[in-house]
Amino acid sequence: MKPLLEVEDLKVAFDTPGGRVEAVRGVSFTLGRERLGIVGESGSGKTMTGRAILRLVQPPGRVTAKRLAFDGRDLLSLPERGMRALRGRRLAMVMQDPKYSLNPVMTVGRQLTEGLRRRDRLSAGAARRRAVAMLEAVQIRDPERVMGAYPHELSGGMGQRVMIAMMLIPEPDLLIADEPTSALDVTVEAEVLRILDGLVRERGLGLIFISHDLPLVARFCDRVLVMYAGRVVESLAASELEQARHPYTRGLLRCLPAVGGPRGPLPTLRRDPGWAE
Amino acid sequence: MSSATASWRTWLTSRSPRSRRQAWLGQAYLGWLSLLRNPVALLGLAIVLLLVLTAIFAPLLATHDPLAQDLAKRLSPPGTAGHWLGTDEFGRDLWSRMVYGARVTLYIVLLVVATAPVFGLAIGTAAGYFGGLVDVVLMRLTDIFLAFPRLILALAFVAALGPGIGNAVLAIALTAWPPYARVARAETLTVRNSDYIAAEQLQGFGAWRIVTGHVMPLCLSSVIVRITLDMAGIILVAAGLGFLGLGAQPPLPEWGLMISSGRKYLFDQWWVATVPGLAIFVVSLGFNLLGDGLRDVLDPRSASR
């Protein structure tokens, strides 16, 4: 089967007054209709990788790649118009904080139906029915009320679910979720993950799950890329996490406290400058 | 020389300064560098420096005594031998008067800067930090002052105190502080609930120390930007008072006063009013450009994390 997304030697660089900063330094992977986790600490380039795939890197940032193809189409040579059409329909992104991604002065209902009406030329009634159905799909109990609400009237978990619903309405083939649950309480997080999981299974979409939380990603995804200083240092099946070989991956796993774990000092990570090579 | 410069630069941009002064100078140097990257702000700075230098070296730059009359040469056009910018209705050299006028303008500017922003900053930070009744009383007082048109209020003060340049400055300062209080209060409201202020309260710091040592420095950059942007307005009000005969008194070479007396000849001898008018225009523009540039440099939000 043809892969959904092919990334080869992806680079993101920023020219700042202080000199050139390379945020992503040659990342390669392919994605099918599966759940791929990208894990790393702050500054590892994981978020930039996600944004670069959608061509959402703002200048002065520059994106280059030997190959960046979605469903066989080269994304880097696509004009901005074509890219926008693709982003609206087949590629979607969910960000960490719904507060910054939803328009604060528009009701949820309008934000959900706007695309359907404008892009798909649906009638008001039909667009509304689709939106309500999608809110139900992300387990919102009272979709009619939520449709009339403004973003600030929603809790964090609700906002994140609305965000996911909004991204899924055009039925994309690829969803990039950048820390979709780290602003949420653990009990809500479980819910959101279950929703995402169901969508991957039922609709067969490809998911890139970006997070700093290695155990969470390992439990949720099929495959994990571990990033450090702009590079993928290790790529492994989630089930083989215990056999991780790279000292960074192993260090990340070991330094977490566990309920009922030993009391002594936590093992810390000794960073080797060689990892960045 | 270049190696000495380079070692200075390393010292200034060191990531681990070894003293308070080095840390402070390093920050100032970085600010200066970002100002250098902004050509418009540099132009503004150049104009302001030109004003200062002109004021200092006025006796050297002037070709004539600014007060010396020569009725035989009255209203000579620019380009006349000995008077390259022409003369006014008493035959006084316009170039020399403009040069000495820089002193008067600078004097007004400095006096206003030394009073209005300081007062506004004190009122604004106090209102913002203490809140409650203090805030209500201080800000309503500010609103009352803001409700009057500035020139009219200044006129009323001068009318009460008597004309003269000192009183004009006082009147301008009395009308100029409310915007600073507003800016300072708004800035204070954004910092007063921050964790670092809470931490300082927990350390047992008194309100005086927190307001003066911790809140005010954070308001300062907004206030400085506001001052430079306001400066054009202050110069214009001073000129306006001079123009109306309530500020500087003849024969003092004040730019507004010069426009006022040139007004009568505007159609036939345009240069008499135009020369000081251009001076006001250029200096106001200079302060505005500098203000915009400083906003970019000083805005803490633009500082790198």
Add this chain to the structure above:
Amino acid sequence: MALIEIAGLEVVFAARGEAVRAVRGIDLSVEPRESFGLVGESGSGKSTVLRALCGLAPVSAGRALIDGRAPPALGRIGSRDRAFARRVQMVFQDPYGSLHPRHTVDRVLSEPLLVHGLGGRRERDRRVEAALQDVGLDASFRFRYPHQLSGGQRQRVAVARALMLEPSVLLLDEPTSALDASVQAEVLNLLSRLREERGLTFLMVSHDFAVIDHMCDRLAVMQQGRIVEVLDREALARGAVREDYTRALLAASQAHAPVQ
């Protein structure tokens, strides 16, 4: 006698004309040298309890005492209660928001000494250097500004600041939740070591069960302004949990637990 004594504590905020009851009557006591944790989700009131204890939030009803004394009203007028500052200090959650952006590390650490009149100039210099060393930062950090530090380094500075006045009680409000996992481990180790060395009493708030379990002898689970359950470490290890809510929290936090 307990060092921290909370009885019937209620905290009510007025928000847009509505009264919000953030803390709804809790009882709690912490012994000297104990390390006590408060676990809960956002909005459970756990941080408000800390803030009420040190005077940053109003005590609307009940008592919140440290060493038998009520917190000073820290309001805007400022506190003259210097003795309280030398007994209780706090470390905040956000390392980017808890240091003054225009002050060097040196000023952040030396100003408390100056205010409390502790030592002359030379003595202050010595104590600032010692404090930096204590939290694992070398002398080159002394004259840096916060924006020149990483999140973990800032949090070390915040810990150093809290310890400048040598308090006996440290209130920790999610001190590592904004940090990367590897940096979290370093800061938690630092806090444990300092508690050991100085005999400190901790009251620590976190949403992370594993962090609280690692750091604390006893913990209380909070939900909507109330304490649901108080557990000790041993009971938790045995899984002797009574309440469904605690069980749900524990189960959900398993997703973040290291893979065994």
